[in-house]
Amino acid sequence: MNSLLLVILVCISVCAYVIASKRAQQLASANGGLRYLHSRPSYYGMLAAIVTALPALLILFVWSISSASIIQSLVMAGVPDSVLSDGTNHSLIYSQIQHVASGIKVTDHAWLINASAHYQHLLALGDNIKFAALIALAVAGLIFGWKLVGPKLRARPHVESVMRGFLLICSILAILTTFGIVLSVLFEAIRFFNIIPLTDFLFGLQWSPQVALRADQQGASGAFGFIPLLTGTLMISFIAMSIAAPIGLMSAIYLAEYASPRVRSICKPLLEVLAGIPTVVYGFFAALVVAPLIRDSATAIGIESVSSESALAAGLIMGVMIIPFVSSLSDDVITAVPQSLRDGALSLGATRSETIKSVVLPAALPGVVGGLLLAVSRAIGETMIVVMAAGLSANLTANPFESVTTITVQIVTLLIGDQEFDSPKTLAAFALGLSLFVVTLALNFVALRIVKKYREQYD
């Protein structure tokens, strides 16, 4: 129905475009050329098409949003008071009516049959009205658009302001959805903090969120201390960074300063392949290859109590994943150091490595640090590697051979099985999401500021 309507609307708009631009053309040639008109004929056409389609589309949009509730109130108005009065839930009754109408349910209550018939009738009526009204509106728009054509009409500026409006709406949409959606996490998180005090969450040392699902069940006590998760996350990120930072940085230096264009053109994309591999693949590799390997070799050199899901395994693999991230950011920053600084050092007789160490790196340092911070935020937010390779036990430990858990892992675990947002358990996922968001946001903010400052230095 809607798609047919859309097709018809498009057709009418195309008509509007064609006849309006034709008319403009005729006007122009009758009056000595296009200079007679304010704008090119196609702009008159576009304006007419906009006038035709835009109001109809807007009304269609409003209708789609509001029709459901209008119909609901109309249908509910027809339901006998006797049914409504005995304290039943209105929306339940309405869904019952809908089920009957769509055939899920069979019933012999007369009022229900009547109501569902009413419902179906309204639905059809609404569709017809919509259809007729929109087409009438479009045709009116077409006529209006055609009438508009004239030498005085500033068609181009009008069309252009519609286009700008469209662009503006898109950017507002992009920004608002992202914002609005962030707010909704905030909202759920606030619900969580209404149950569990913020301080308990932020400073608690114990994490045991699997509370009872039902009244008659014995779950965990519900300790929502965030610290063990934070330390676990930080430990894994730290291990990852201690792999990624030196390797990434040295790779970047080598590629930027030493490698021939040929080597560079081969190695750079190869490194970037590492970043392109889906993290679930790394997780798979970490869990099935690296973790047992670490365990075996640690036992071989006499370290006991090595967990099969050590922080080390997850951290190492995550480090490898982040290498290209560090290297490409550092590479950018290093190549952005002006050649003139290198020339300055070289012309004083510095060797290449001396130039790099004493001039290029210090100059690039803020940018490199910013890049590293971005990489850290990436590590903190990484999910699949840790879900598959790190553990679930919220140990508060500094031993990398033990298993730790991370914020992201807990978010996944908390929401599997139970997705009703009515217990601190499920809401805790949002609190964790929010804290993750805040932490990465803060890191990014700082990192971007540093990088930007650094860029400004040389622009």
Place this chain on the structure above:
Amino acid sequence: ASRDYISIVGSSTVFPFATVVAERFGRTTAFAVPKIESTGSGGGLKLFCAGIGDKTPDITNASRKIKASEVELCAKNGVNDIVEIKIGYDGIVLANSKKAQQFQLSLRDVYNGVAKMVPDANGNLIENPYQTWQQVNPALPNIKIEVLGPPPTSGTRDAFAELALEGGCKTYPEIKALKKTDKQKYKAVCRSVREDGGYIEAGENDNLIVQKLAANPNAVGVFGFSFLEENADKVQPSIIKGIAPTFDSIGSGEYPISRSLFFYVKEDHKDTVPGLQEYVDAFTSKKAIGDEGYLTDRGLIPLAADEWKLVRSAGKSLTPNL
């Protein structure tokens, strides 16, 4: 557009059976293959009871019987007509890696190893002090207590708490006495699981637990018998009260931690969701859950013949039986 496939949620223990049935059902009929999510019995029932209509599941699998509180929740949301189908038995096994020593446990050992509160020498309840199995029982190996088990959304967890923990708990007369005086406290003591790291909630995926056991010889896992069967090459069951979990010992009820498996169907959806009736029919058929049915190959312990007949008739007629 209304949904044209069956939507199933629920128990991870029943998941491997349900998927096999669903796949066969889809391949041998004109209906679509049902979509199955493993959410745990509790989680599944919660979703199931959220209401009727397209957006809610038609069936939930459960590795325990539905609780009165859940029936209430369903009713509150308009889910009144529920059909319960029992499909067979399952044992809850405690297992560890084949590379390690096999455990011989009593229910009391299990209780002392996993419970949150245990009685000390004087019978006072204290936070569980045991760190190694040997402290629980000198006959057990001297390794750290590290039990990987399911979270509260899981039916296995409920059954484990009721059968194993409470079973061990009851062996202390003073606690047993509590049942009469303070039922609430009794439950809290007997069914609470320790939270100091000895018991690790390993999520709904039993396969994952098995994988982790295989990699970590110190850990003990809690999961359904069928997973043991499939992974007999990697893990070994602990012997509980002198009885190993086997096909026969569970079927006969000899093995102490055995339970029934179920699924629940919304009768309301019978006429709307194509294939629902047929799916239930296929699941309850002799070919599937009979003595020689294909699910027994996957580790399902079949119902006794007369019990099956009852289930079969409920499945055929699909009349609400709760």
Place this chain on the structure above:
Amino acid sequence: MSEIIRAMPSPIMAKVKPKSSVHHRTDESRLTVGVPFIENPRMAVRDVNVFYDNGVKQAINHVSLDIGEREVLAMIGPSGCGKSTLLRCLNRMNDTVDGCRVTGSITLDGKDIYSKEQEIVELRSQVGMVFQRPNPFPKSIRDNITYGPKLHGLVEARADLDLLVEQSLTKAGLWNEVKDRLDTPATGLSGGQQQRLCIARTIAISPEVILMDEPCSALDPIATEVIEELIYDLKQQFSIVMVTHSMQQALRVSDRTAYFHLGDLIEVNSTQEVFHNPKHRLTTDYISGRFG
């Protein structure tokens, strides 16, 4: 004025054959007008060709030229004629350019700087360079000066370093302006001060020759004036080769001037001679403003 141009056939179009392929003027190098060779040169450039892009593009054609002691040699010519290229060959800064190749010979005090034995590090400590845009290191003023000497291990004692800083800055005419803030970042200085700092930095390693590539083109007239005075002072001690795009500047500061055109060295002679009595038609045209 424009009428005049129109009346005359354009000198360039008429006379200069367009630059074509590589090696196009193989044995015309001796065509350089004036006095390219002098007695006791510090550096001697002989029949040098420079190619870019792996030989695809020839930027310098068979240039031969001497650089004397304690003189300022100016290189002038229209944009793209190869002034910077030749200059950068003199301390092998062109080595850093991928695909750049140099043939012919360049000697410093008689030793071929392109020979295998030549250590580049050493060469650059002898032939210093000052660039078009001031490029102080993003460090303190003091560190900018001491960077080179420390690198080569020329000075060790702290006191010597201080002395060195003072003397270099004094020579560069910057001491009085910065003596109170030696430890502040060099990037905080004005453009002209920065350029003098770069000169001081170069002086600090006592090079024999200083190369300057349009050292004033990024500076305002006042700063230019100061640098020009400085160059006048420096030539008492160093040989200076300087590229400039301003004929006036060449006239003001240099002793000898070399005029380049599309990679050829057209004319070289004493500055007075070049400007007031040019021998080659192209030089005349350039100086009288027919092009450029």
Place this chain on the structure above:
Amino acid sequence: MSEIIRAMPSPIMAKVKPKSSVHHRTDESRLTVGVPFIENPRMAVRDVNVFYDNGVKQAINHVSLDIGEREVLAMIGPSGCGKSTLLRCLNRMNDTVDGCRVTGSITLDGKDIYSKEQEIVELRSQVGMVFQRPNPFPKSIRDNITYGPKLHGLVEARADLDLLVEQSLTKAGLWNEVKDRLDTPATGLSGGQQQRLCIARTIAISPEVILMDEPCSALDPIATEVIEELIYDLKQQFSIVMVTHSMQQALRVSDRTAYFHLGDLIEVNSTQEVFHNPKHRLTTDYISGRFG
């Protein structure tokens, strides 16, 4: 030569007060030396100030100047003196610069181009512009030429368009070089050809005035020569305002010359007069090469 400089105090340092805050020379605008106003001007600039950065920085101070019919007016002056800024005010290209504000009045044939009624699109079709670096659209040569006319609906018939392409390119002296490859990308042309294409593109919309901002500074001497000849031809039909950094070029092609200094219009007069008989001290210094 350098000795001379050393002997004389720098004229700049001594005489020119440094540019300070906004509005610093409010009523000195009449101080412009020479003949800023002429009879029957095409465009008239009256007491124009231009501010950048929301008024923080004043780039043009109270400039008044006429642009006559069929003449080439050259604007010269040291870097940063505001030549480009004033030029871009003439077709309101400065509107695109955030924070740029223009006061005073500029008229084209008596109509204020900064008035509310003025359609910018129309203004720019009357006052065309050629930029410093050639900037052809990344399209075919033909499309480059026809873009403007199509935009304004000047020409409809396909045949007319072809004719227009031919005539514009012919006027820009490019027809013979490109007539066989009108549909190849314009970016494949050499720099000089591109610049002529840009001129052809401007001619194609038949502007009344053509503004050129250093149109030759990115070109080699030969291409420059060609463009200069072209300008000579164009002035038979158009008014041309041209910014140049080369005094020689101004001398060669312009009828009148305006000399700017730090945002002030110092002197304007016939080119011969400005170069051979400058009235203002600053002009003299600039022309004699004391700075720049």
Place this chain on the structure above:
Amino acid sequence: MTDILNQIAKTKQQKVRASLAKRKAQESRFRYYGIISISAAILFLVVLLSAIVSQGYTAFYTTEIKLDISLDKETLDLAEGELTQQALFQADYSRVLREAIKQEIAISGRKERKALYSFISTGAEYDLRDMVVAQPSLLGQNLSYWAQAGDLFNQYNKGNVDASVEEGSRSFKNQQIGWYKQLANEGRVRTVFNRNFFTNGDSRDAELAGIWGATVGSFYTLLVCFLISFPIGVAAATYLEEFAPKNKWTEMIEININNLAAVPSIVFGLLGLAIFLNLADLPRSAPLVGGLVLSLMTLPTIIISSRAAIKAVPPSIKDAALGVGASKVQSVTHHVLPVAMPGMLTGTIIGMAQALGETAPLIMIGMVAFIVDVPQGPLDAATALPVQIYLWAENPEKGFAENTSAAIMVLLAFLAFMNTCAVLLRKRLERRW
């Protein structure tokens, strides 16, 4: 005051030379660090890829067993009388196959029977059924039929079962190995290309499981993601870069968009759950929701890269257009956007490639179900490639290990394909000024 400069000049050459050896050693050491780092990274890539390939390539072929079957009505459990399509469809083909294999291998007892029956995949039944339904004339005939082998048999045949392991910890027992050898000696075992892997959806049987379902799921997800994020992203970037006034607000928006690009994907999964499933009441497990979630994630990436592409358009081109009298909107639509389009597309493809590899947010919105049927549209339940990998990786059966690796190979191939497209696009459309 000594003239230190003169002093330096005198001793310089000697001192420079003295320091040279050490400095040169330093230089080459530094260089080696760089080489070692790059080699380490690339080595890891090679190890990872070769581990995956060596484990996964066997999934591309599968095993079949030749059986002499007799399609008589009795074995098929077909009633006498009219043979409807329906009846043929529901006949008992497993019995036919089981009888056939029992003829080859003599067995006794339930245990052995089970062990032997596991040689034949349930997939063989369905294949046989489809064959008979398509060709009812086969009924009553005896023919030799290549039946799809069961998982363990298949694995053993492909050499993925280590027979030297002690029998107790191995699912494929010695007796079965004996039977295998017997069949192999009779020439009844062959290895063929595994079509199932590329045409099937998920399955509980490793030898039947395929990636087509997940591939189609990924396709719909990406399609939705593209249709939403590309137009909005490009329009937003155009507005912000070309039309928005440059002030504190736009700067703030820019910072926020940059930050959003680095928000962990799992947070977007949370959002999807809260907004699209719980608030907007969209169906669970649907590619539509997956696409929406991923588009929120890619939107900032697309906006950022599109802005960069627009910024990279030389302003001289805009000036040129304005200079001949084009309006701002015209200069943007006629010149800026066409020139920036390759850059925008490249950024979009890269964003899409990232989205293709995302797992965590899809898990949050229920795209982790067991789904056998290939989805027919964006509202059908589906999984996606990386989620399928995740699911398979946790399956205990041996056959899924190779399936997992093979699925990874396929996913990597897709990613490589997309990235190559991006590179080629950039190369092809990139213009030089």
